[in-house]
Amino acid sequence: MTNHNALISDAKGSIGVAVRVPNQSLFSPGGGRYISIPRKKLVQKLEADPSQTRIHTWIEAMRASSPTRTRPGNISPLPESDEEDEYSSWMAQHPSALTMFEEIAEASKGKQIVMFLDYDGTLSPIVENPDRAYMSEEMREAVKGVARYFPTAIVTGRCRDKVRRFVKLPGLYYAGSHGMDIKGPSKRNKHNKNNKGVLFQAANEFLPMIDKVSKCLVEKMRDIEGANVENNKFCVSVHYRCVDQKDWGLVAEHVTSILSEYPKLRLTQGRKVLEIRPTIKWDKGKALEFLLESLGFANSNDVLPIYIGDDRTDEDAFKVLRNKGQGFGILVSKIPKETSATYSLQEPSEVGEFLQRLVEWKQMSLRGR
Numbered sequence: 001m002t003n004h005n006a007l008i009s010d011a012k013g014s015i016g017v018a019v020r021v022p023n024q025s026l027f028s029p030g031g032g033r034y035i036s037i038p039r040k041k042l043v044q045k046l047e048a049d050p051s052q053t054r055i056h057t058w059i060e061a062m063r064a065s066s067p068t069r070t071r072p073g074n075i076s077p078l079p080e081s082d083e084e085d086e087y088s089s090w091m092a093q094h095p096s097a098l099t100m101f102e103e104i105a106e107a108s109k110g111k112q113i114v115m116f117l118d119y120d121g122t123l124s125p126i127v128e129n130p131d132r133a134y135m136s137e138e139m140r141e142a143v144k145g146v147a148r149y150f151p152t153a154i155v156t157g158r159c160r161d162k163v164r165r166f167v168k169l170p171g172l173y174y175a176g177s178h179g180m181d182i183k184g185p186s187k188r189n190k191h192n193k194n195n196k197g198v199l200f201q202a203a204n205e206f207l208p209m210i211d212k213v214s215k216c217l218v219e220k221m222r223d224i225e226g227a228n229v230e231n232n233k234f235c236v237s238v239h240y241r242c243v244d245q246k247d248w249g250l251v252a253e254h255v256t257s258i259l260s261e262y263p264k265l266r267l268t269q270g271r272k273v274l275e276i277r278p279t280i281k282w283d284k285g286k287a288l289e290f291l292l293e294s295l296g297f298a299n300s301n302d303v304l305p306i307y308i309g310d311d312r313t314d315e316d317a318f319k320v321l322r323n324k325g326q327g328f329g330i331l332v333s334k335i336p337k338e339t340s341a342t343y344s345l346q347e348p349s350e351v352g353e354f355l356q357r358l359v360e361w362k363q364m365s366l367r368g369r
């Protein structure tokens with residue numbers, strides 16, 4: 001995930017904090033919300049205490065994050081008909097992958113489909129407790145079916161071992177910590193007893209640092225009710241979904257103050273979560289490219305990668321596909337969002353349905369041979 005929030009300045013001499021607002025009209029310039037602060041006031045603030053501005057930026061970003069039907073901050077609600085219009089135009093640009101199933105199937109003719117699946121919000125519904133984000137048995141069956149016919153990878157911000165325990169399926173590629181930790185199916189056989197299928201770890205030297213920061217965050221968050229720190233091995237998640245909004249500032253303050261001591265770490269944001277990760281140039285998009293290459297499809301026209309995800313971190317993968325002009329990104333979202341994905345699905349149950357249809361279609365085409 002990239003951090004799209006930035007301090008920007010306009011011609012009128014105001015400095016603003018540009019914050020992406022999922023529910024914001026996509027047809028406004030930049031697709032983001034612009035919170036305007038008079039330049040003089042902000043410069044005074046910056047000079048007085050730059051760290052305060054940094055915290056403020058993050059609090060605004062936290063408020064703006066996570067899709068809701070209500071428009072955030074002081075933006076007045078859209079009349080229902082405008083909201084419907086906005087939704088229809090968005091759907092016209094990002095049609096449902098279920099409606100477009102035949103086109104997707106047609107595009108895969110003569111090509112190998114490779115399936116990339118995000119976990120939270122894609123295979124499992126978003127829930128309050130991250131340790132209880134289980135996927136349904138139906139979804140497990142659908143993923144299992146897909147993996148029977150197509151190379152399949154789970155690409156997640158979670159720790160790889162943890163997501164493996166949730167998914168509980170062998171034979172898949174698991175890319176944890178936003179793709180920084182990738183493991184393929186075990187290739188152990190009688191000739192090669194030691195190959196455990198580890199493919200790639202992008203940020204090994206960061207492990208001690210991440211561990212230290214994680215412990216430090218646990219200490220700091222102890223007194224904030226509802227805050228939850230999740231060590232994802234190569235990155236750390238600070239969840240504020242269950243924190244009272246009045247305490248979000250405190251969460252941002254602790255996180256930014258700890259991070260100021262670690263210039264090699266950066267802060268990004270997901271769905272009611274702040275994520276601390278190494279500053280290396282590696283993301284879900286790079287993981288997708290790495291996996292395609294590992295599967296022998298680098299620079300190949302015989303492959304159709306399909307990536308399904310719901311989060312901003314998944315946009316890196318959607319962009320890779322769009323830039324390559326190959327395959328399809330499918331965004332899981334009920335509301336219009338700025339995205340590089342081609343198609344959309346509303347929620348995990350639709351993802352399950354799409355995967356199931358793909359399996360049935362493959363079985364039918366094998367029978368017809």
Ligand SMILES: O=P(O)(O)OC[C@H]1O[C@H](O[C@H]2O[C@H](CO)[C@@H](O)[C@H](O)[C@H]2O)[C@H](O)[C@@H](O)[C@@H]1O
Pocket residue numbers: 118119120121125126127128129130133155156157158230232237239241270271272273275311313
């Ligand atoms: O890349 P993903 O598989 O989408 O993982 C991103 C983060 O997902 C999890 O957090 C999100 O889901 C939780 C459970 O539904 C929810 O409580 C939380 O608010 C969401 O942000 C996971 O816990 C994080 O570690 C991942 O980075």
